[in-house]
Each structure stands twice: as structure tokens, then as C-alpha cells.
Amino acid sequence: AKSDHRRQFRSYEPVMLANHTALKQLDHDLEKGLKEGQFTLHYQPKIDLQTGLVVSVEALLRWHHPDRGNVPPDMFIPRAEANGTIIEIGDYVLREACRQAQHWREHGHPTLTMAVNLSTVQVYQADLLERVKQALTQSGLPAEALELELTESGLMQDMDTAVSVLRQLVELGISLSVDDFGTGYSSLAYLRRFPVDALKLDKRFVQDLEAGAGEEAETVAEAVLAMARSLSLICVAEGVETPAQAAWLKERGCQQAQGYLYGRPLPPEQCEKLLGPQAGS
Ligand code: C2E
Ligand code: CA
Ligand code: CA
Ligand code: CA
Numbered sequence: 001a002k003s004d005h006r007r008q009f010r011s012y013e014p015v016m017l018a019n020h021t022a023l024k025q026l027d028h029d030l031e032k033g034l035k036e037g038q039f040t041l042h043y044q045p046k047i048d049l050q051t052g053l054v055v056s057v058e059a060l061l062r063w064h065h066p067d068r069g070n071v072p073p074d075m076f077i078p079r080a081e082a083n084g085t086i087i088e089i090g091d092y093v094l095r096e097a098c099r100q101a102q103h104w105r106e107h108g109h110p111t112l113t114m115a116v117n118l119s120t121v122q123v124y125q126a127d128l129l130e131r132v133k134q135a136l137t138q139s140g141l142p143a144e145a146l147e148l149e150l151t152e153s154g155l156m157q158d159m160d161t162a163v164s165v166l167r168q169l170v171e172l173g174i175s176l177s178v179d180d181f182g183t184g185y186s187s188l189a190y191l192r193r194f195p196v197d198a199l200k201l202d203k204r205f206v207q208d209l210e211a212g213a214g215e216e217a218e219t220v221a222e223a224v225l226a227m228a229r230s231l232s233l234i235c236v237a238e239g240v241e242t243p244a245q246a247a248w249l250k251e252r253g254c255q256q257a258q259g260y261l262y263g264r265p266l267p268p269e270q271c272e273k274l275l276g277p278q279a280g281s
Pocket of ligand 1: 044059060077090093116118176179180203240241257258260261264265
């Protein structure tokens with residue numbers, strides 16, 4: 001019980017995040033984590049539901065704090081957004097994900113694409129385009145192999161600015177997905193304005209898709225699929241954990257899926273095994 005108590009005290013509990021001293025500690029730890037290379041990336045495959053093949057991987061940020069252990073992104077990204085460190089952290093993610101993608105493309109997976117999550121703070125940061133271009137140039141990754149995931153709520157914050165940022169990214173050749181789709185308020189009319197290629201159906205709806213358990217989830221999923229179809233966008237379902245969920249989605253025309261059923265987010269060496277046979281072997 002003693003060690004439990006200590007572990008609780010040392011981790012970032014939500015109650016601590018409401019506490020000024022704890023927040024200052026977290027701010028300090030984030031800066032230090034950046035400097036000391038405590039951040040890494042895991043990768044999770046995206047599967048083509050028709051072929052069952054991996055078409056892409058998504059980079060997911062991991063933070064291993066030397067004392068606090070693994071801190072989940074939901075626990076520190078909001079604070080990193082509030083104190084601005086997300087800009088440097090996001091820059092690391094972009095550069096490292098592009099480097100890894102290009103490495104895989106040059107080592108047997110020539111058509112692999114990489115998806116990177118962009119914080120809303122990055123979307124509205126004046127030098128985003130420069131940073132993205134730099135990550136591409138430094139890694140040699142073609143823009144066509146990079147996909148950026150932006151949240152629905154982020155795009156709605158300042159639509160005119162978001163549209164103009166997105167247009168510039170698309171002009172480079174990058175493709176764009178709307179993440180956590182279904183949780184917000186985007187109507188078809190709004191969505192039309194954004195030059196995006198894919199909608200990611202949020203996992204909270206996917207999880208309830210089975211065995212009539214979630215009428216509401218089915219309604220949302222069907223609406224998102226219909227919206228994607230009418231705008232000629234790809235629909236990607238996240239959080240697919242069971243064959244029944246996958247079958248439900250596939251029957252209704254969902255093109256891609258991601259989730260524990262196919263593979264958890266993994267360190268690069270382990271994710272590589274999921275990428276399928278090497279070309280030419
Ligand atoms: P997200 O972009 O919606 O990512 C999907 C989350 O669902 C990930 O959580 C992933 O590990 C988890 N997941 C994947 N498959 C399944 C499944 O089958 N079942 C369940 N229950 N969960 C699944 P994670 O890695 O903890 O990331 C949480 C969120 O943190 C992400 O949600 C994203 O919003 C944010 N995030 C992660 N990495 C980055 C990053 O590099 N930059 C930014 N700005 N945000 C990031
Ligand atoms: Ca995502
Ligand atoms: Ca795409
Ligand atoms: Ca999500």
C-alpha cells in the first residue's frame with residue numbers, strides 16, 4: 001500500500017493538474033523532457049478493409065518520464081498546448097515521423113505513407129508551413145507520403161484561417177484527415193470548405209457498433225459514412241477491436257480501419273513486422 005501511495009503521488013493525476021505547483025512542475029518536466037530526449041514515437045497501422053493490407057501508419061507520441069514512468073498523451077498534450085511546448089514537441093514528431101517513414105520506404109515499403117497528428121495550436125502557428133517543408137526536406141520524404149490529422153474542433157475554431165492553412169498544405173502535396181470526427185458539429189456545408197481527403201470516425205462510436213449495443217453509435221457511424229461518400233472522402237474507422245466491428249464497417253463501405261484488432265501502437269522495430277513482406281522478397 002505504501003508503494004501504491006507513492007506511485008499515485010508521483011503520477012500526473014487530474015487533481016494535480018488543477019494545482020498550481022503541480023502545473024509548474026509539469027511545465028518544467030516538459031521542457032526537460034524535450035531537452036533530454038524523453039519523447040519517442042510509436043506507430044499504429046492503418047488497414048485497407050478490402051485488401052487487409054497496411055496502407056499507412058500513424059505516429060503516436062510517447063513520453064517516458066524517468067520517475068513518473070509513461071505519461072499518456074491525453075495527460076500532457078493539453079498542458080503542452082497551453083504553455084506552448086507543443087510547438088517544439090510537434091516539430092520533433094514531424095521530423096522523426098518523416099525520417100522513419102522515409103527509412104521504411106527505402107527499406108522495402110516504397111508505398112508506405114505516414115500520418116502525423118497536428119495540434120490545433122500548430123495549425124494556427126504562423127510558421128507551420130515552413131516547419132512541415134523542413135521536415136520533408138530533411139528526411140527526403142515526398143509530400144505525397146505525408147498525411148496530417150487535424151481535429152474537427154480545431155478546424156472550427158477559426159474556419160477562414162484553417163481553410164487557408166489547409167490549402168497551402170494541400171498545395172505541397174500533403175493529404176489531410178479530420179480526426180475525432182463525429183464528436184463535433186461539422187455540417188456537410190462546413191466540411192465542404194476544407195480540402196481534406198479523409199474523415200476519421202472517432203473510436204467512441206466504433207466501440208459500440210456491435211450486436212445492436214449502440215443504436216446511437218450506429219446512427220453516427222452511418223451519418224459519417226454517408227457524409228464521406230457524398231464528399232468523395234475516405235472514411236477511416238479508429239479503435240476497431242473486434243471482427244464484428246470490422247465487418248459492420250466494411251459492409252457499409254468504410255475503406256480503412258485502425259485498432260487493436262490489427263495492431264496496437266508499437267515501437268518502430270515491432271511495427272515494422274506488421275508492414276508485410278519486403279518488396280522483392
Ligand atoms: P487520436 O489521434 O485519436 O489517436 C487514437 C488513440 O486511440 C491513440 O491513443 C491510440 O493508441 C488509441 N487506440 C488505437 N487503437 C485503439 C483501439 O483499438 N482501442 C482503443 N481503446 N484505443 C485505441 P494515444 O496514443 O493515447 O493518443 C491519444 C491522443 O493524443 C490522440 O488521439 C491524439 O489526439 C493525441 N496525440 C497522440 N500523439 C500525438 C502527437 O504526436 N501530436 C499531437 N498533437 N497529438 C497527439
Ligand atoms: Ca489521430
Ligand atoms: Ca489521405
Ligand atoms: Ca480519436
